[in-house]
Amino acid sequence: MRAVVFAVIVALVTFGQPTFARDIISSDIYPSSYPTVRATAYMGDLIRERSGGRLILSNLGAGDRESENYTLGQLRNGTLDMARLNINTLNSAVPATIVPTLPYIFRSVAHEREVLDGPVGEEILASLEATGVVGLCFYDGGAKSIYGNRPIRSPADLRGLRYRVQPSAHWAPMLRALGAQPVPMPQARVEAAMRAGVIDLADGSWSSFVALQHHSVAKNFSLTEHSRPPSVLLFSKRIWDTLSPEDRAILKTAARDSVALYRQLSDEHEAAARREAEAAGVMTVSDIDYDGFAAALVPYYATAVSDPRLKAMIERIKGEAGR
Template sequence: MPVITPVRLAPLLALALGSAHAVEFRSADIHNSDDYPTVVAVKHMSQLLEQKSGGKHRIKVFNKGALGNEKETIDQLKIGALDIARVNISPMNGICQKTQVPTMPFLFHSVEHMRRSLDGPAGEEILKSCEEQGFIGLAFYDSGARSMYAKKPIRSVADVKGMKVRVQQSDLWVALVGAMGGNATPMPFGEVYTGLKTGLIDAAENNIPSYDSVKHYESAKYYSKTEHSMAPEMLLMSKLIWDKLPKAEQDMVRAAARESVAFQRRKWDEQESKSLAAVKAGGAEIAEVDKKSFQAVMGPVYDKFMTTPDLKRLVKTIQDTK
């Protein structure tokens, strides 16, 4: 359990006094680059919050995993030892059931479809569903399309058979790779580079900026565009911290978070273009795939996880979003 230090007590005491004093909220991110789109988006949110609160509140971003991996920061949010965290949606799958929906393979048929869906009623319902578990869902950020990468090209689902594939620590992702015929190997993001280098894993899957930012292309030069998931990032706040804020200040935090989304998307689109050029320059090869062969084996994944009328309704709502 995280230790609450005297430094950490200061913001907690301010909140206990009804936020009578200025608070510097702490926000966690695992990405190494200070220019990574999610990192700069939360910094932008801080600027917006300062403006809205008349200089009273701001956010300090601790990236590079300084406050722990994503699972650890989620645990800290739960007990109020951390204020805000940017995490991928997948580690929340076992905590808030409805977060499984945007993680489902091939749910979104384009980036534009994903953005429209998450900006609408379905996205709002998913964010709100985490409150009863101790988390305030502030916003969704883009995480691009995730694809497979390995030491050899993966051109159809048959090529995945028997491969040891790193996945996020989520039952859904284990099932997804299993449906492809691979051997899912859950591990933290920070261990993937070494895993690929040593042969502990044969492949991994992620978006182009992540593939670039930690130089996974040095050990797995073939990036195969399966685009099997557009699972978003989540910006979460501790409900324990949130509940101590006056309603007007809650509204400021939520508004600043939502206004930061468009900024993050612009940065994301720019970063994808830069990262694609960078990995190609670094020797990566981008391979097209038979996407239908992957889609054809995903039925069991939907059968296993989309088990309630609510989940099936959300899937249909997203699929029907124009």
């Protein structure tokens, strides 16, 4: 009888669950309610289901807010499996990632999504492997606008103001040309720096503005919508190379399948964040001199991008049909 019971237990262990489960650790700077984190959690549900429980995704929660460059280093050396990063973090290492961050490169949300889902998006993702990461998919991040304690309506309004830029950003020369003073700074330090008067301005989407509590100190949100830099879901190439072709396919397909949910959540989150900010006393500045900003910023493409292949990519993006 004891032998029969033992045999049943062995059968349950062997056939009732996978003999080995691979725990995939993911990171994001945002809290669990943020669309990017919810989308990767959904991806986790997909990979668990499609792998029969062999692949399990665990989120670290809010990652290193001080430096996404540090998180990128963790991916490269294989101490972290997966992370969602702002694409600006990769600008220095992968020049192709500069292209989707250029001012007014995308005409609308629809245009951006069409480009990211198409051949240009695939080309940019493929270029990431040379720097030690595998690009799984893009999460388009909403239009970035300028915020601070004074309204910004035209390029002239930037003169003399201290403007926070991401440490790896290529925007600093452009801002200097407009008369602003770029201040490289991790995103997590913006609120304290603005309170202390170290910086006058920063930029971001409605969602990041509220999620990072910047609306508690910046009371003017100027709808310049000057850039639509996507974020990108990355996997460590060191870890990727140890996975079977089947598991790689599961991960890549699940990531792509999470994009539709992300976009739905992101659109809802942007609208809700705007309502929350305005209810907290933030003034939305909508009378923007868009032609003036475009005239000042678009010529910057020639300075930011010198590679003929990337210049051709810009022209391909301009030719996409989205409006």
